[in-house]
Amino acid sequence: MDRTELADFLRRARTRLAPGDVGLASGPRRRTPGLRREEVAQLAGMSPDYYTRLEQRRGSHPSRQILTALARALRLTDAERDHLFHLAGDEPPRSGGSSDHVRPGLLMILDRLNDLPASVLSDWGQMLAQNAMSVALTGDHTGTNIIRRWFLTPGARDLAPPENHEQHSRAHVASLRAVTTARGDEPGPAALVTELRRGSAEFAEVWAEHDVMVRRPSPKRFLHPVVGALDLDCEVLLSDGHSQQLVVHSARPGTPTYERLELLRVVGLQDIGRSR
Structure with a gap:
């Protein structure tokens, strides 16, 4: 060093x-x-x-x-x-495949999205970066894996309506299967699959069905404990090689969700400021 x-x-x-x-x-x-x-x-x-x-x-x-x-x-x-x-006397992450290093271009866009929840994730669910609105919406989960949280962490599903849980579970599993197949030489996704098959009967059951899909943008409903139900549109910007994705949630002007998102921006960011 x-x-x-x-x-x-x-x-x-x-x-x-x-x-x-x-x-x-x-x-x-x-x-x-x-x-x-x-x-x-x-x-x-x-x-x-x-x-x-x-x-x-x-x-x-x-x-x-x-x-x-x-x-x-x-x-x-x-x-x-x-x-x-x-x-620092350490070997840098290997090139190619998925990486925890967020490209500066994606971070530049993320930094400028001050009024919309936005985050950067790897293709196998690693939360790499969040802006303040994303933290206000879902909590600070940078450095964690959203698929692991969904299946193994108590309370991780509280923001999603119960009737949508099965849909989210299947989407997580099918997306992870597509990534592990495409990146068979990478230890991270494969180790996550092993952990989830052992730790979650639900994951193991859905995994056995061998569904494959690439996650696509789709509307999402969040049940926020402070501002209530939020029906948000979702847009995804893929990085070169598609190993990282910038996910942005927005609301249509004139809707109740738009007003609630504005309230979240005020209330949520005040809470974040007080916690620092």
């Missing part, structure tokens, strides 16, 4: 970004350019003190999870992400 070069690279990557580049409010005029250390830590989901130690060449060896989060927070390109891993 090259602490000096790592600290310099992190500092330079931080100072080239403006708050607006990552979906943060600019606030009062700043004395120095770029993001503050605590803002990078917030975006990466890590301790501000630990990030500060990294920039001061005092930090312990960062885990692969932290390196991935830093690459995402600093909007690094694939080449810059690999450089970050090398400076």
Whole structure:
């Protein structure tokens, strides 16, 4: 681990970004350019003190999870992400197939969708990034797998009407089967299938039916505990290679859902602000 070069690279990557580049409010005029250390830590989901130690060449060896989060927070390109891993003395993720590194172009779009719930997912259900409206709608699930949550986490289905549960289950299973077939040499999707077949009788039963599908945009209903039922349209923007998808939910103007989504934007973002 090259602490000096790592600290310099992190500092330079931080100072080239403006708050607006990552979906943060600019606030009062700043004395120095770029993001503050605590803002990078917030975006990466890590301790501000630990990030500060990294920039001061005092930090312990960062885990692969932290390196991935830093690459995402600093909007690094694939080449810059690999450089970050090398400076930390670690091997970068292999090229090709699915990756937890979100492309800067997708993050740029995500950062600018301030009034609509939007998130970036891998093709096998890894939640890679969420904007504030997405967190207000579903909770913060960045770093988790939405298919694993659906089948194994109590309460994960509370936002979906009970009559839609079977449809969602079948869509999750069929989509995951398509990915594991297409990416047979990748351990992540295959390990998830093994875990779910052992842990969920429902998953095992649907898996045995051998349905295959690619997830398509479709309207969704959410039962939000604060603003009530939301009937949202869903649009999906696929990355090059289709290994990542930007999912955006919206409501038609003039509908009750549109008004409730506006209320969620006000109430939900206030709650997020108080929790930080």
